[in-house]
Amino acid sequence: MSFRDLPIRRKLMSVLLAVSALMLLITCTTFIVYELLTFRQGMVKNVATLGQVIAANSTAALAFDNAADAAEVLDALRAEPHVVAAGLYDRAGHLFARFPAQAGADGLPAELEADGYRFERGRLVAVIPVTQHGNQRLGTLHIETDLDALYARLRLYGEITAAVIALSLLLAFVLSRFLQQQIAHPILRLAQAAKSVSEDGDYSVRVETLGRDEVSQLTGAFNQMLAQIQQQHRELTDNAARVREQLDRLNLLHRITRAIGERQDLPSIFQVLIRSLEDSLAIDFGCICLHDAGEQLLSVTSIGARGVPTATALGMTSGAKIAIDGNGLADCLRGNLVYEPEIAAVSFPFPQRLAAAGLGSVVFAPLAVESKVFGVLIASRRAQQGFSSVDCEFLRQLSEHAGLAAHQAQLYGALQQAYDDLRQTQQAILQQERLRVLGQMASGIAHDINNAISPVALYTESLLEKETGLSANARRQLETIQRAVDDVAQTVLRMREFYRHRDTDLTLAPVKLNQLVPQVIDLTRARWYDIPQQRGVVIELRTELAPGLPAFMGVESEIREALTNLVFNAVDAMPDGGTLSIRTGLAADAPSRVYVDVIDSGVGMDADTQRRCLEPFFTTKGERGTGLGLSMVYGMVKRHSADIEVESAPGRGTRMRLLFLVMPQVDASPEAGAAAAGPRQRLRILVIDDDPLVINSLRDTLQGDGHAVTAADGGQNGIDEFLAAQRRGQDFSVVITDLGMPYVDGRKVAAAIKAASRETPIIMLTGWGQRLVADRDVPAEVDKVLNKPPKLQALREALVECCASSGAKR
Amino acid sequence: MPWAWLLGLGLCFHCAAATPEYELKAVFLFRFAEFVEWPPQAFADAQAPLTICVLGDDPFGGYLDDTVRGEKVNERPLAVRRLRDVDSVSACHIVFISSSEHEQMRRDLAALKGRSILTVSDNDGFDRAGGMIGLALADNKIRLQVNPDAAKAADLKLSSKLLVTATIVGGEN
Numbered sequence: 001m002s003f004r005d006l007p008i009r010r011k012l013m014s015v016l017l018a019v020s021a022l023m024l025l026i027t028c029t030t031f032i033v034y035e036l037l038t039f040r041q042g043m044v045k046n047v048a049t050l051g052q053v054i055a056a057n058s059t060a061a062l063a064f065d066n067a068a069d070a071a072e073v074l075d076a077l078r079a080e081p082h083v084v085a086a087g088l089y090d091r092a093g094h095l096f097a098r099f100p101a102q103a104g105a106d107g108l109p110a111e112l113e114a115d116g117y118r119f120e121r122g123r124l125v126a127v128i129p130v131t132q133h134g135n136q137r138l139g140t141l142h143i144e145t146d147l148d149a150l151y152a153r154l155r156l157y158g159e160i161t162a163a164v165i166a167l168s169l170l171l172a173f174v175l176s177r178f179l180q181q182q183i184a185h186p187i188l189r190l191a192q193a194a195k196s197v198s199e200d201g202d203y204s205v206r207v208e209t210l211g212r213d214e215v216s217q218l219t220g221a222f223n224q225m226l227a228q229i230q231q232q233h234r235e236l237t238d239n240a241a242r243v244r245e246q247l248d249r250l251n252l253l254h255r256i257t258r259a260i261g262e263r264q265d266l267p268s269i270f271q272v273l274i275r276s277l278e279d280s281l282a283i284d285f286g287c288i289c290l291h292d293a294g295e296q297l298l299s300v301t302s303i304g305a306r307g308v309p310t311a312t313a314l315g316m317t318s319g320a321k322i323a324i325d326g327n328g329l330a331d332c333l334r335g336n337l338v339y340e341p342e343i344a345a346v347s348f349p350f351p352q353r354l355a356a357a358g359l360g361s362v363v364f365a366p367l368a369v370e371s372k373v374f375g376v377l378i379a380s381r382r383a384q385q386g387f388s389s390v391d392c393e394f395l396r397q398l399s400e401h402a403g404l405a406a407h408q409a410q411l412y413g414a415l416q417q418a419y420d421d422l423r424q425t426q427q428a429i430l431q432q433e434r435l436r437v438l439g440q441m442a443s444g445i446a447h448d449i450n451n452a453i454s455p456v457a458l459y460t461e462s463l464l465e466k467e468t469g470l471s472a473n474a475r476r477q478l479e480t481i482q483r484a485v486d487d488v489a490q491t492v493l494r495m496r497e498f499y500r501h502r503d504t505d506l507t508l509a510p511v512k513l514n515q516l517v518p519q520v521i522d523l524t525r526a527r528w529y530d531i532p533q534q535r536g537v538v539i540e541l542r543t544e545l546a547p548g549l550p551a552f553m554g555v556e557s558e559i560r561e562a563l564t565n566l567v568f569n570a571v572d573a574m575p576d577g578g579t580l581s582i583r584t585g586l587a588a589d590a591p592s593r594v595y596v597d598v599i600d601s602g603v604g605m606d607a608d609t610q611r612r613c614l615e616p617f618f619t620t621k622g623e624r625g626t627g628l629g630l631s632m633v634y635g636m637v638k639r640h641s642a643d644i645e646v647e648s649a650p651g652r653g654t655r656m657r658l659l660f661l662v663m664p665q666v667d668a669s670p671e672a673g674a675a676a677a678g679p680r681q682r683l684r685i686l687v688i689d690d691d692p693l694v695i696n697s698l699r700d701t702l703q704g705d706g707h708a709v710t711a712a713d714g715g716q717n718g719i720d721e722f723l724a725a726q727r728r729g730q731d732f733s734v735v736i737t738d739l740g741m742p743y744v745d746g747r748k749v750a751a752a753i754k755a756a757s758r759e760t761p762i763i764m765l766t767g768w769g770q771r772l773v774a775d776r777d778v779p780a781e782v783d784k785v786l787n788k789p790p791k792l793q794a795l796r797e798a799l800v801e802c803c804a805s806s807g808a809k810r
Numbered sequence: 811m812p813w814a815w816l817l818g819l820g821l822c823f824h825c826a827a828a829t830p831e832y833e834l835k836a837v838f839l840f841r842f843a844e845f846v847e848w849p850p851q852a853f854a855d856a857q858a859p860l861t862i863c864v865l866g867d868d869p870f871g872g873y874l875d876d877t878v879r880g881e882k883v884n885e886r887p888l889a890v891r892r893l894r895d896v897d898s899v900s901a902c903h904i905v906f907i908s909s910s911e912h913e914q915m916r917r918d919l920a921a922l923k924g925r926s927i928l929t930v931s932d933n934d935g936f937d938r939a940g941g942m943i944g945l946a947l948a949d950n951k952i953r954l955q956v957n958p959d960a961a962k963a964a965d966l967k968l969s970s971k972l973l974v975t976a977t978i979v980g981g982e983n
Contacts, residue, residue, distance in 0.1 A: 060971035063841040064954055065834070069975045132844040132969075135883055 450767035455697030573602025688718030715744025866908030
């Protein structure tokens, strides 16, 4: 065991004893050494004195050679017990007398030694000269004394020292016991206290302080430290408890929040909320009330299972209304959490109602979305002061989460809606894209067909007009051809209508419903008559057109198309046949409106279908339907500021009515065709086309009318021809050009010609003509656009129209 | 060289011949000067020599001279004189009366009476004749016979140590 491991008591004692012993040892040793030195000097002095006396007394014996006297003098040394031997020598150094007389000479040196006092061979040797009055040396005295006295003194001192040290150590020991009491004991008590603190964790231990020394100060500091630790420990314990409680609450909050988060609809969220509160927070009554901002009322929405009896007693069953008065509810609706620890003490009606039902304390927590309170969470307990601040904080956070969850639920709904809309829009766009591609294809086909039938139309018309010698049969057959060509043209036209883009900025024109309806009937004949008939189904058509209907401003083609769609739908609704009625009339209400009904006796629509039938891509026809028909109708209706009425019931048929506002308007322009009777000019006409058949038929027909026609094959040839003629000074009166040509198309031709001669009118003949007009895509240089197949009549009118002005200038 | 001289004395001391006896007596004469105190008026001044006189025939030969040569007693040098006649004794401090003066020894002593002169002799009856220190031979050793009264009468102080080692005589006259 090393010194540092010794108990402090032993350490103190060891230090004290060691120091005492060391000090004493040093002191005693010094003293002894000093004493011994002094004693030795004393011994020397004694021997010197003795020797001087002996020497003085032996001078005469030596001087006068009296050995007996000398022996007698030496014999006086007998009185000194420590003198071991002595000898008197004469001047020559011969032993003259000795002491003790009877002893042998072996005790004395044979030779004389030098004068002086020496400690040697365990003896003090004194060699003293013998003179009389300091005169001539008479001899030498040699005395040897033993050191027994010295040793005896040494022994004595040793014994004394030992005794003193023993006594001192005893004293030191006793003293250390006392000191230990004074120093070690407080420290030991401190150590004891520290041990009990560290082992038992008992911070209430205090150590008594005695006096005001450092140890007492240390004790005081220790006590103070303990007090601080005790305080901190208590706080720590309290904090830990609080943290644990808050952690529990957080867990609960997390659980409830997660449970809420899994729900998507408000009632479910609220139900979960209330049930969790009842289960986990042990509330006696809980409900959620939604705020009706308009009526300043709260309507009870969700009540926990446990709270149902209380709710019944309160009259607060689901759906009940609670007035917002000056109670805590109003404050809560401003977004604050309200806690009433004693309901009975609150005088407002609602708390009084709660108190009457046996409830003691209540918390109103606001449910808010973006700081707008939409409801209140009411949590109540029978006990007064039933909610701690932690509870309130918990409820506040929970209500925030519930608000967020509610908000999320709303957002989720909105998102779902947006997603549905987006999906529908996407499908619509897909459909449109499909239609656009289809339309482009149709456009190309229409162009080709129109080109192909152009000579047919022109030649037939020309023959019927000019060949007077035709047989009746030939004329009849030609007329059939003409009608067939017209039908083909109409079919192509309709096909084009199908893909045409709608332009909102369409030119309005007077529309007469009574004229439109027969057209529609004609257009749809195949659907309501031909096709059903093939299946052996009969659809009866009735038309009731009110006479004298006023015209209204609109786009005829759109309305025609809309009616066509309605007829298609009506036919589709009658797979087993029935009656299709189309009626026009003047609505009774003012301002005056005209209407057209499309009525079928078919399967009819239920309420849901009625509600959705106008949506795009909504269809009941499965794969057969695009879902666009009624949607297009509705679009037309909106563009014309018109109305659509749907009247239907399952199994009772459907009536669709379109209502158009009648506006005051000028009469329609006079019918075209008057120009046909006008005087015919002989014109120089340049015909440009890439189709030889079209060129030939045009040339033949126009030459038949007496015009001078020059034909050019293709755009570049046409321009060259025109410029050549111009250089020759034989300008063309008018240029008729095709639009779609390879390399140099009609637009370029028109631009080149107008650049060469701004005056020259240009008539563009195109299979896309209808579309050009509709799209307002007519090049600025073109004076007139005609459709293929061109009607001779229309061509003549255009020539008259264009050349009247230019001809007038000439 | 004093040690060499001491060595010679030792040799003489053992031989015990007639001459060695006087050699020892010469040493004794010299040593009496140490054990005897003269009155101050016995000397002319502080440096005045202490004179040893031999009255009668000189038995020492030159030995006495050799013994005292260079020696000093109480800071005084020593001198040796030889006297034929007692009347010329005035400057002496120690007078050795030789055996040749045996006949007129009483007269000599009477002549010396009243003077501070130490009288020494080895003649028989010297003590009875009123001599101060007699040198007697006994057991082959020289023994002193001292008459303190005579010395006292001569105003000489004898050392007690001298008395201790000597035989006290006189007192009858």
